[in-house]
Amino acid sequence: MNVAFTFKNFDASEHLKEYANTRFSKLVKYVTNPDNTEMQVNLSVDKFRHVAEVVLSSDHLHISAYEVSEDMYSTVDMVLDKLEAQLRRAREKMRSHRRKEAAPARMDVLSYAAEDTYREPVIVESDSFVPKPMSIDEAAEQLQTLDHEFLVFRNADNEAINVIYRRNNGDFGLIDPGY
Numbered sequence: 001m002n003v004a005f006t007f008k009n010f011d012a013s014e015h016l017k018e019y020a021n022t023r024f025s026k027l028v029k030y031v032t033n034p035d036n037t038e039m040q041v042n043l044s045v046d047k048f049r050h051v052a053e054v055v056l057s058s059d060h061l062h063i064s065a066y067e068v069s070e071d072m073y074s075t076v077d078m079v080l081d082k083l084e085a086q087l088r089r090a091r092e093k094m095r096s097h098r099r100k101e102a103a104p105a106r107m108d109v110l111s112y113a114a115e116d117t118y119r120e121p122v123i124v125e126s127d128s129f130v131p132k133p134m135s136i137d138e139a140a141e142q143l144q145t146l147d148h149e150f151l152v153f154r155n156a157d158n159e160a161i162n163v164i165y166r167r168n169n170g171d172f173g174l175i176d177p178g179y
Contacts, residue, residue: 001027001034008044016043020076024054027080030087033059043072052079061090095159107152131161139164140172 003024005017024039031037037058044051050072056063063086067079107127133154134142143151143164150165155176163175 001025001031001037001039003039003041006040006042008042010043010045012043016072019073023076023080027056027083027087030084030091031056031058031061043076045072050075052076054079054083056083056087061087063087063090133159136162136164136174143172 003021005012005020020041020043024041027039028034028037037056039057040055042051042053044053048070049068050070052065052067052072052075054065063083065079065082065086067075067082069075069078107129108123108125129152131152131154133156135156139151139153139162142153143166148166150163152161152163154160155162158176160177162177165173165175167173
């Protein structure tokens with residue numbers, strides 16, 4: 001990510017430049033293509049007002065933020081918070097547009113009898129539900145509180161249907177189809 005600083009009406013210290021650069025470099029994790037991203041940071045002082053204006057331009061994203069306070073370091077922090085919130089909203093919006101309509105998953109229960117003669121398994125129960133999006137840790141916690149052997153859920157990280165199951169030794173296993 002290319003970050004360009006402009007200072008108006010004051011001489012910026014090396015510490016302020018380094019501080020602002022490290023703070024704004026945190027925004028890389030929200031941008032899909034950091035190589036094509038440019039950020040223009042304008043810092044200025046008008047009497048006792050410390051002003052920060054930031055314009056971030058990427059492939060399909062143009063975000064700006066403006067903040068004023070009495071301290072330049074707090075102004076940088078406040079404008080960074082605004083940018084992070086805007087980038088989070090934009091990322092969630094992009095993800096929600098990519099999400100497909102959640103198809104209900106079908107769950108069937110097979111019953112096997114312990115008889116000497118072979119018999120075809122019969123579906124004795126069928127259930128249909130829409131898997132809830134959650135992280136793997138949340139799914140493990142929910143399975144731990146439930147009295148089930150497995151839990152089908154939509155992985156919030158990659159939007160895929162996953163199955164977490166209880167192993168014989170008490171640990172959990174995860175089935176991720178990888179598509």
